[in-house]
Structures are given as C-alpha cells and as structure tokens.
Amino acid sequence: MTPDLFDDLPAEHLPEIIAEGAVILRRFALDRAERLLGVIGEVTELAPLRRMKTPGGHAMSVAMSCCGEQGWVTDTRGYRYQSDDPLSGRPWPSMRDVFRTLAREAASAAGYEGFCPDACLINRYEPGAKMGLHQDRDEHDFKQPIVSVTLGLSQVFQFGGLRRNERPVNIPLHHGDVVVWGGPARLRYHGVLTLKAGDHPLTGPCRYNLTFRRAR
C-alpha cells in the first residue's frame, strides 16, 4: 500500500485507506452506474431478488440475487456457494463484462492485480434493511480480495476487526463508491446500518450493492 502504486489514478479515485489492505475508491463506478443498473435489471429478471433465510431461521432484510459461475446462498442448512439458483434450479446468469471489468479495475486500483471474480452477489436494500457484522469466509482462497460497489442511496458501512467484539468504524458510502479489502483485512468483520428512506434519481427508494468474490 505505497502511494506510488496509485500515481496514475485520477485524483478523485485516490484511495482512502481504512485499514491495512482495505481502501475506498470514491465515485470509482460513477461513469458506468447506469450500465451497471441496467445489467442488474437484466440479471434479476432471470434470477429474481429474494430474501433468504439464515441458518438460525430468520429472514434477512436484504433481497439478494447472484450472477457468475457461483452464487452465494443461505438457508436453514447453512451458507455456501453453488452453481445453480435454488429458486429455479438453473445456473445463475453469467457474469457480465461490465461487472467483471469494474471488479478487476477496482481491485487493481486498490493494489490487487489480476482479480478474476467467479461470483457477484447483488443486494437490494430498501428502507429498514441492514446487514449485521459478519465475515466473508465461505470462499476457498482468502488471498483473493472482496470488491463492493454502492449504487443509489447512501448507506453507512461498518468496517470492524477480526473479532466481532471489536468496535467498527462507520463509513458513509455514496452512489458510485467502491470498497476493496484483502490481504490482512480480508477476514475483517463488516456490515451496513439500517437504510434510511430516500429517493435517488437512478434507483428510487433503494441502494444496490454488488459484491464480487472469487469463491473457488
């Protein structure tokens, strides 16, 4: 994470370092936000957003779908990646180029070269929806970073430590912001606070989050 890694980035994309191995790229996805939202519409027509159940039996407040070779799912049996949408029994929609390219470019801008995601989780937050602190630990290779993209309404991201009882830092994320974490930050707890009501010109009353991972 030396500054010279970022010499060729536009000033507005200079990373805000939030922990060793974790950066925010403000407005990094702004120029392609409408295309990304169009693809979200296309993917969720094939694999509808749905509220899944946690192993404890509670419904998540966030509606989720996936694209790519692998999709993250949860039900009363646990968390896992699988190649088929449990709703349809068919493979997840393919990873679109605009998604893959954004993920690779953001990872590169954060110092992680050669990122090649096989999974994109699509999260839709409506007012009242949140995601408690958790670790992304269902992937095989924790050397591969996580890339997280905010579209639409702003929401407060929490970035914590390696144990759930460490106090997280609160980071407001806005339309187009991208967060990347890997290396020593890869297993840090993270989540988002309850989404407040609002109205965004491109998404209306919600926030979309794209999370890119290398599952296998």
Add this chain to the structure above:
DNA sequence: CAGTCTCG
C-alpha cells in the same frame, strides 16, 4: 450469529 434481544 449475513440473526434478535437486552441492558446501561
């Protein structure tokens, strides 16, 4: 426990 609930 990617959850809800409770206490200070």
Add this chain to the structure above:
DNA sequence: GACG
C-alpha cells in the same frame, strides 16, 4: 454483549 449474550445468545446456543
């Protein structure tokens, strides 16, 4: 922070 407990919870199971």
